[in-house]
Amino acid sequence: GAVVSQHPSRVICKSGTSVKIECRSLDFQATTMFWYRQFPKQSLMLMATSNEGSKATYEQGVEKDKFLINHASLTLSTLTVTSAHPEDSSFYICSAREWSVPNQPQHFGDGTRLSIL
Amino acid sequence: KQEVTQIPAALSVPEGENLVLNCSFTDSAIYNLQWFRQDPGKGLTSLLLIQSSQREQTSGRLNASLDKSSGRSTLYIAASQPGDSATYLCAPNTGGFKTIFGAGTRLFVKA
Numbered sequence: 001g002a003v004v005s006q007h008p009s010r011v012i013c014k015s016g017t018s019v020k021i022e023c024r025s026l027d028f029q030a031t032t033m034f035w036y037r038q039f040p041k042q043s044l045m046l047m048a049t050s051n052e053g054s055k056a057t058y059e060q061g062v063e064k065d066k067f068l069i070n071h072a073s074l075t076l077s078t079l080t081v082t083s084a085h086p087e088d089s090s091f092y093i094c095s096a097r098e099w100s101v102p103n104q105p106q107h108f109g110d111g112t113r114l115s116i117l
Numbered sequence: 118k119q120e121v122t123q124i125p126a127a128l129s130v131p132e133g134e135n136l137v138l139n140c141s142f143t144d145s146a147i148y149n150l151q152w153f154r155q156d157p158g159k160g161l162t163s164l165l166l167i168q169s170s171q172r173e174q175t176s177g178r179l180n181a182s183l184d185k186s187s188g189r190s191t192l193y194i195a196a197s198q199p200g201d202s203a204t205y206l207c208a209p210n211t212g213g214f215k216t217i218f219g220a221g222t223r224l225f226v227k228a
């Protein structure tokens with residue numbers, strides 16, 4: 001079945017570092033991918049919609065310059081957390097859907113746990 | 118804006134009980150609805166997908182129902198087991214194919 005691969009699974013880095021997270025659809029094409037973040041014991045909050053070949057659409061309250069999204073191909077979207085600070089520590093998850101096939105579910109990556117020291 | 122509410126927020130039951138987890142959503146114009154399971158510190162496992170035209174879906178001991186017009190879905194777990202302990206998330210797929218999540222129901226099944 002369809003699989004979404006997310007890398008890395010865990011990142012620990014110093015404050016001020018920029019961190020890139022990759023999300024790949026392995027056996028299907030995804031013109032749109034979604035990025036979520038989850039704080040401890042809270043639900044997943046949609047951050048942005050990543051559109052292949054165009055600018056991402058950000059949810060209200062999400063800083064565009066802080067969370068850079070690039071969707072350069074039909075199988076890859078990247079989220080870069082720029083100049084990360086401890087408050088950016090969170091669990092980030094991406095999802096994708098096989099758009100060519102109607103009524104398909106969203107497939108999720110295994111998530112990236114980001115810890116900023 | 119879609120808002121999703123899940124009740125109860127937490128549930129602790131002895132092994133073997135049948136359970137009902139409730140989900141309500143404010144925007145009934147959904148394409149489908151998914152139920153997920155999330156283990157602590159892990160990603161999401163898709164359990165069931167119900168299309169907007171369907172009333173229910175079954176997988177093993179799990180049964181999910183959907184009443185789109187009233188904005189409700191329930192997840193029924195039969196004969197619960199300790200391995201069912203996890204957080205269960207309800208997620209309707211709405212306009213723009215966004216998946217919006219409820220806060221989840223944290224389930225603990227005691228052996």
